[in-house]
Amino acid sequence: MSGYVLPQKTxxxxxxxxxxxxxxxxxxxxxxMGLLNFxxxxxxxxxxxxxxxxxxxxxxxxxRLTWLVAGAGVFxxxxxxxxxxxxxLTRASLSVLGx
Amino acid sequence: xxxxxxxxxLAEHHAALAHQFDDLDQQREASSLGMWVFLVxxxxxxxxxxxxxxxxxxxxxxxxxxxxxxxxxxxxxxNTAVLICSSLTMALAVRSAQVGKRRGVIAFLSLTMLLGSAxxxxxxxxxxxxFHDHLVPGATFAFEGPHRPHAELFFSFYFAMTGLHALHxxxxxxxxxxxxxxxxxxxxxxxxxxxxxxxxxxxxFVDIVWIFLFPLLYLISRT
Numbered sequence: 001m002s003g004y005v006l007p008q009k010t011x012x013x014x015x016x017x018x019x020x021x022x023x024x025x026x027x028x029x030x031x032x033m034g035l036l037n038f039x040x041x042x043x044x045x046x047x048x049x050x051x052x053x054x055x056x057x058x059x060x061x062x063x064r065l066t067w068l069v070a071g072a073g074v075f076x077x078x079x080x081x082x083x084x085x086x087x088x089l090t091r092a093s094l095s096v097l098g099x
Numbered sequence: 100x101x102x103x104x105x106x107x108x109l110a111e112h113h114a115a116l117a118h119q120f121d122d123l124d125q126q127r128e129a130s131s132l133g134m135w136v137f138l139v140x141x142x143x144x145x146x147x148x149x150x151x152x153x154x155x156x157x158x159x160x161x162x163x164x165x166x167x168x169x170x171x172x173x174x175x176x177x178n179t180a181v182l183i184c185s186s187l188t189m190a191l192a193v194r195s196a197q198v199g200k201r202r203g204v205i206a207f208l209s210l211t212m213l214l215g216s217a218x219x220x221x222x223x224x225x226x227x228x229x230f231h232d233h234l235v236p237g238a239t240f241a242f243e244g245p246h247r248p249h250a251e252l253f254f255s256f257y258f259a260m261t262g263l264h265a266l267h268x269x270x271x272x273x274x275x276x277x278x279x280x281x282x283x284x285x286x287x288x289x290x291x292x293x294x295x296x297x298x299x300x301x302x303x304f305v306d307i308v309w310i311f312l313f314p315l316l317y318l319i320s321r322t
Contacts, residue, residue: 005194005197005198006194008191008194011187011190011191011194012187014187014190015183015184015186015187018183018186019180019183022176022179022180022183022313025313025314025318026172026176026318029172029314029318029321029322030321030322031322032322037320037322038319041314041315041318042314044314045310045311045313045314048307048310049307049310049311052186052303052306052307052310053303053307055190056186056187056189056190056299056303056306057299057300057303057304062131063128063132065128065132066128066131066132066135069132069135069136069139070135070138070139072139073135073138073139073142073143074142076139076142076143076146077142077143077146077149080143080146080147080150081146081149081150081153084150084153084154085153085154085157088154088157088158089157
């Protein structure tokens with residue numbers, strides 16, 4: 001429930017974690033990991049977004065209905081990107097068949 | 100409402116409770132749920148741009164990497180930190196509203212506005228540099244090397260995505276200003292602070308968009 005009051009300490013901890021992860025994301029970008037650079041950047045951003053949603057946006061203390069709505073948003077974004085890319089990523093391999 | 104419980108008459112209502120709700124918890128839940136539904140439409144709104152970006156980055160990886168190196172990482176990183184600070188002050192403003200500390204609400208909302216404005220100033224400086232360097236898509240666009248047309252595409256995405264994000268910030272700052280006025284008039288109480296809470300949800304959402312925009316635009320290829 002959004003009426004749940006979190007201790008101030010929680011907010012400062014989340015804040016510190018977010019700043020730390022920002023530093024990590026910048027440092028990691030200058031480090032050559034080949035193909036892993038992009039997934040790494042996305043993974044760190046997803047971590048940051050998750051703790052913002054859970055603590056700053058109080059989702060951790062919200063009702064299941066709110067969880068469902070937030071989850072549906074993320075799931076539909078996944079559909080949007082995944083189905084679009086399932087087309088673009090496979091065009092080269094299918095063009096052999098289609099001509 | 101459970102059977103057997105008498106519905107309170109209008110006169111008996113808690114001052115902060117709207118007539119159609121059973122209790123304050125239900126009212127709070129309904130308002131925050133409505134805000135989450137709105138934020139889902141915002142995910143879809145930005146999602147189209149993120150999808151377009153993904154498609155073209157996959158199609159022209161070298162051009163996107165080349166163009167991305169023209170953005171100022173230091174300014175982008177500073178802005179990320181500024182926005183995270185503003186999310187903290189926003190969260191503390193909501194907390195102050197929850198515990199009924201009016202001066203805290205006003206101070207933290209004002210700080211959030213200040214940090215949001217600082218973000219926009221830095222963004223403005225970056226945009227000015229891009230105009231100066233002829234990196235704004237259009238007739239004057241200039242980019243050395245073989246990737247000119249697709250680098251222009253990258254900058255179209257850069258301006259569309261950061262521009263839409265900045266527009267959300269401007270709207271957010273406007274809402275914060277209204278909240279400061281309302282709060283100074285004593286409009287909010289621990290039983291009635293939905294506007295502060297929902298503005299917080301909006302502000303954090305805009306922060307999250309930037310959390311993804313920063314690595315996707317600034318950090319494509321820095322090795």
